[in-house]
Amino acid sequence: xxxxxxxxxxxxxxxxxxxxxxxxxxxxLTGWRAGDWWPPVRVLGLVPLAAGAVVLLSAFLRFLxxxxxxxxxxxxxxxxxxxxLYRYVRNxxxxxxxxxxxxxxxxxxxxxxxGYDVLAGGAMWAFAxxxxxxxxxxxxxxxxxxxxxxxxxxxxxxxxxxxx
Numbered sequence: 001x002x003x004x005x006x007x008x009x010x011x012x013x014x015x016x017x018x019x020x021x022x023x024x025x026x027x028x029l030t031g032w033r034a035g036d037w038w039p040p041v042r043v044l045g046l047v048p049l050a051a052g053a054v055v056l057l058s059a060f061l062r063f064l065x066x067x068x069x070x071x072x073x074x075x076x077x078x079x080x081x082x083x084x085l086y087r088y089v090r091n092x093x094x095x096x097x098x099x100x101x102x103x104x105x106x107x108x109x110x111x112x113x114x115g116y117d118v119l120a121g122g123a124m125w126a127f128a129x130x131x132x133x134x135x136x137x138x139x140x141x142x143x144x145x146x147x148x149x150x151x152x153x154x155x156x157x158x159x160x161x162x163x164x
Contacts, residue, residue, distance in 0.1 A: 006064050006075070013072040014060055018093070021120055022052075022100045026113055035109030045106025052100030058085060059093045073135070080140045082147050087160035090153045094124040128153065 034042070062084045063070055067077025071093065085092040098121045105113030136144045151161045 003064065003068070006069050009070040009072060009075045010060050010064055013070055013075075014056075017072070018056055018097055022056075022097055022104075025116065025120075026101060026104050029112050029116055030104075030108055030110045032108065033110075034107075035111075037106075037109035042107050042109055045103040045108070047103065048099040049103030049107060052096040052098075052103060055085060055092050055096035056100070059096065062086065073131070076135075076139070080136070080143055080147065082151075082161070082163065087151070087162070088156040090148065090151050091124070091128055094121070094128060095154060095156075097124065125154075 060071065062081055063077055066083050067079050067081040069075055069077030069079075089095060098117055101113055101117040101120060105111065105117060133148065137148075147161070150164070151157060
């Protein structure tokens with residue numbers, strides 16, 4: 001897959017998948033109407049929201065530049081993506097989505113978003129466990145198995161994995 005096609009596919013997937021989970025569904029649940037919590041707590045929500053956005057975009061770029069493909073299962077990468085944030089955690093995109101939704105929950109003072117975050121996180125865990133891991137094992141074999149043993153799926157390592 002060429003870089004232009006991968007970039008277009010990744011952009012489309014970014015709007016369809018994370019865009020739906022992080023923007024459309026929280027809007028549907030809240031209408032972006034904020035509750036009435038202590039303002040410093042609400043402002044604190046900007047931290048995970050902004051961090052989640054940065055991590056998500058960084059991971060998408062990594063799929064394009066290192067993987068030569070997209071995060072979408074229908075247009076996978078040619079190479080196993082193990083650089084950048086993937087040296088610390090196998091699922092930085094999912095972690096970023098959970099962080100962004102939690103940040104919205106704080107920022108908007110809307111507890112419904114915390115419940116939604118738990119459900120979304122559970123769905124991502126199930127997808128990663130029952131679809132992605134077996135698919136990546138089939139596609140990349142021993143390289144993915146070695147990576148999976150060294151890098152945790154959800155809680156980042158303190159030091160980057162160097163492919164040892």
